[in-house]
Amino acid sequence: MAEIIFYLFAVASVIGAAMCVLQRSPVASAMWLMSTMFSLAAIFILLNAQLIGILQILVYVGAVLVLFLFVVMLLNLGTASKDMRGPSAIAAAVTISGLLVIELIALWRYTPARLAAEIAQAPEAAAAMFPGGAIAEQETAARGVVGAVAGPMFQQYLIPFEITSILLLAALVGAVVLAKRRI
């Protein structure tokens, strides 16, 4: 059952991404991107990352995509007659992305069973094999989905978290300065 749902949303996300690239109108692209984001949120929940799945909907669909749509409508962009690049650029793009997908798709074979077989050839590494996953499962059982993520975030990753706030402040000030009348 879970497999059917996973592949359903996987196909939906790939179709959404492809249509986002191929649609001429920027508004249509944004709508297809939204379907991709929703499908990915469902996949995140299937992969036991419930908090990130909800954050995906809140942050990407609720904030980033609304910002995109807002700018598209503010600029009043119609459907461009020629939005794709020239034939040589298309050939280059197809070649580059074909090579990239062949390279990345090799990760399909990277399953836990194969990894376990590889580690079994070096037994001294087996004890250290994935302690984090088991600890995370215990944490989730003890403290809930949000608590298991929030604990390390505010202890182990506290300084990156605080730096993030400075980044957001810089982005806020930068966006206001850039979007002001005279620059």
Added chain:
Amino acid sequence: MPEAPFLGPSLALSAILFTIGVAGVLLRRNAIVLFMCIEIMLNAVNLAFIAFGQLHGVSGQIMVFFVMTVAAAEAAVGLAIILAIFRHRQTVDLQTINLLRG
């Protein structure tokens, strides 16, 4: 070893989505659609982080949290830059924005 049911398929999906994003960046001329393709690539990376997070603990999910923050900041600043360029040139077509070309 913890259960990781969809590790391989998730990584393959991540690869396909990342490639679609790269193809979009190479193909499209509209600056706003180009930003959307960058968001697709960031989402593909997030999916890989979540898939490996099943094995390696919640650190992957925390990384995704940071990536989302950076993506939101990048979208805000990038769209402000597009707005500023549009005021000067009345277009977001990247073929005609070649001020820095030598």
